[in-house]
Amino acid sequence: DAGVIQSPRHEVTEMGQEVTLRCKPISGHNSLFWYRQTMMRGLELLIYFNNNVPIDDSGMPEDRFSAKMPNASFSTLKIQPSEPRDSAVYFCASSLRLAGYEQFFGPGTRLTVL
Amino acid sequence: RKEVEQDPGPFNVPEGATVAFNCTYSNSASQSFFWYRQDCRKEPKLLMSVYSSGNEDGRFTAQLNRASQYISLLIRDSKLSDSATYLCVVNGLGGGADGLTFGKGTHLIIQP
Numbered sequence: 001d002a003g004v005i006q007s008p009r010h011e012v013t014e015m016g017q018e019v020t021l022r023c024k025p026i027s028g029h030n031s032l033f034w035y036r037q038t039m040m041r042g043l044e045l046l047i048y049f050n051n052n053v054p055i056d057d058s059g060m061p062e063d064r065f066s067a068k069m070p071n072a073s074f075s076t077l078k079i080q081p082s083e084p085r086d087s088a089v090y091f092c093a094s095s096l097r098l099a100g101y102e103q104f105f106g107p108g109t110r111l112t113v114l
Numbered sequence: 115r116k117e118v119e120q121d122p123g124p125f126n127v128p129e130g131a132t133v134a135f136n137c138t139y140s141n142s143a144s145q146s147f148f149w150y151r152q153d154c155r156k157e158p159k160l161l162m163s164v165y166s167s168g169n170e171d172g173r174f175t176a177q178l179n180r181a182s183q184y185i186s187l188l189i190r191d192s193k194l195s196d197s198a199t200y201l202c203v204v205n206g207l208g209g210g211a212d213g214l215t216f217g218k219g220t221h222l223i224i225q226p
Contacts, residue, residue: 035216042218043158043201091157102148103214105157 002026004106006092012112018080021109024073025094033103034067034077035091043091049075050098082113117141118204120217127192128225134188135220137202146205147178147185151198152219158201161187189222197224 005024013019025032033048047057049069057067064083069075079086089110093103120137127133139147147164162169164176164185175188185204189196202217 043216045215102160105159107157
């Protein structure tokens with residue numbers, strides 16, 4: 001079975017542009033998580049979904065960030081407008097259930113905002 | 115006080131040696147604990163869960179000390195391939211949230 005799939009793997013954009021990151025979780029997993037990783041702040045949880053419903057978005061840095069999960073096999077994280085400080089690696093992870101289960105991470109999207 | 119705290123290292127250890135590092139957490143109500151491993155420019159992957167009674171997986175041993183609120187990871191007979199960043203992970207520190215909180219990681223370098 002394929003793991004978590006993320007696209008694009010790399011994104012370079014200019015400040016002010018809209019950025020959309022995509023994630024396909026492992027089939028059968030009910031929970032999906034979006035993380036951001038930087039050297040300074042480490043790995044931060046942005047938002048997570050259970051059965052396609054957003055449960056906690058308190059980690060989303062500001063209104064420029066939004067995430068959706070229209071169905072069990074697809075999620076997006078959108079940044080509009082993007083800023084240089086958004087540059088980071090964005091990981092999507094999925095797990096079988098919400099609590100206490102191993103999270104499987106995708107390969108990440110390396111975002112650079114110029 | 116940080117929610118999950120780790121010594122960032124790097125720990126430089128000769129091949130074959132034993133190395134241990136700890137992680138402290140702030141929320142005494144935390145229930146689930148894990149060690150993840152992250153290789154350079156790769157995604158984190160689960161190394162092992164940490165159970166109350168402690169658990170061992172080959173050369174790796176994880177311990178939980180609830181009274182002092184820390185977990186530990188011990189690596190015996192270290193190998194070059196153990197070089198990586200080890201992330202301590204604790205469940206929902208946001209008042210019951212089920213998302214996991216990651217420490218910033220401990221960087222381990224095994225030297226030949």
